[in-house]
Amino acid sequence: MKEAKMAQDLVFIDGERVHRLLDYPACIAAMEAAMRALSAGATRQLPRTMIHMGEGRTFAQMTASLADDGMFGAKLISVFADPARPGQRSHRGVITLFEPAQGHPVAVVDAEAVTHIRTAAATAVATRALARADARVLLIMGTGGQAHTHLAALPLVHRFERILIWGRDPARAAAVVQQWQDRLPVAVAPDAQAAVAQADVICTVSGAAQPILLGQWVRPGTHVNLVGSSAPGPVEADTALVAAARYIADSKANALEAAAEFLVARAAGVVNDAHIVAEIGEVLLGQVPGRRDARDITLYKSLGHAVQDIAAAQLLLERVRAG
The missing domain is CATH 3.40.50.720 (NAD(P)-binding Rossmann-like Domain)
Structure with a gap:
């Protein structure tokens, strides 16, 4: 029952939903707050780790916590050259979000859409x-x-x-x-x-x-x-x-x-x-x-x-x- 409830509580937010819900004025305000918090030392993040997988192909992991008692998670993303568009690269992946009380995963979000907007x-x-x-x-x-x-x-x-x-x-x-x-x-x-x-x-x-x-x-x-x-x-x-x-x-x-x-x-x-x-x-x-x-x-x-x-x-x- 508990596992079923966790699965039910895990929210999946696809790219269409990201574009509909993440409006630019709100995202601008959120990014300003996030960058202030980073420089104030209120947040924690590890250096980005990258695995190069051949010419124009990279897999990266980025992890962070918004505060000791705040949301935390990671972005897993591939950055691959787009053969249909020479010189252009596509970012595809997911952001996993965890809640701070018991460490449950609460959301999986389309990372490509978020990356473009944020x-x-x-x-x-x-x-x-x-x-x-x-x-x-x-x-x-x-x-x-x-x-x-x-x-x-x-x-x-x-x-x-x-x-x-x-x-x-x-x-x-x-x-x-x-x-x-x-x-x-x-x-x-x-x-x-x-x-x-x-x-x-x-x-x-x-x-x-x-x-x-x-x-x-x-x-x-x-x-x-x-x-x-x-x-x-x-x-x-x-x-x-x-x-x-x-x-x-x-x-x-x-x-x-x-x-x-x-x-x-x-x-x-x-x-x-x-x-x-x-x-x-x-x-x-x-x-x-x-x-x-x-x-x-x-x-x-x-x-x-x-x-x-x-x-x-x-x-x-x-x-x-x-x-």
């Missing part, structure tokens, strides 16, 4: 904290799923007068614009360098293996979100940008192990570990200044971490239980 929500939090108040032009470099989630999230935290979409495949950039042109002031950017010269906020959300964003292109005062590369290897921006920027990570410990652009710059002797000036949670808590003046190039490195995933899963479970 990544863009976290970028929105960082952009609100680090971009100039007068930033008006947003550039998104990449045309996959994260381009769409960032288009949904970022306008919720900042008013952009123009949004440029650049992709290595112009046809894919045009397709993104076509999908969003009735809702946002979006346009195709034919040339990356020219688009960067106009941008106040830049998000790289590509599957690029080599830099698509060069430091010499970026104007003083720009805020950059590096999102697409989440493991050592692929780099979206060059060492010149890393060196020039005020570098802020979602998790400093994770960045020291897995932030590809930073690792390349460090290996070249251009920066050291101290170049990571803060976690975004420390900025949100007022412990470390983010943007110091209008000429700072601020850089937020998004790797994603388990505290974000567990916080998103907890929010979903609460909404399922509320009916």
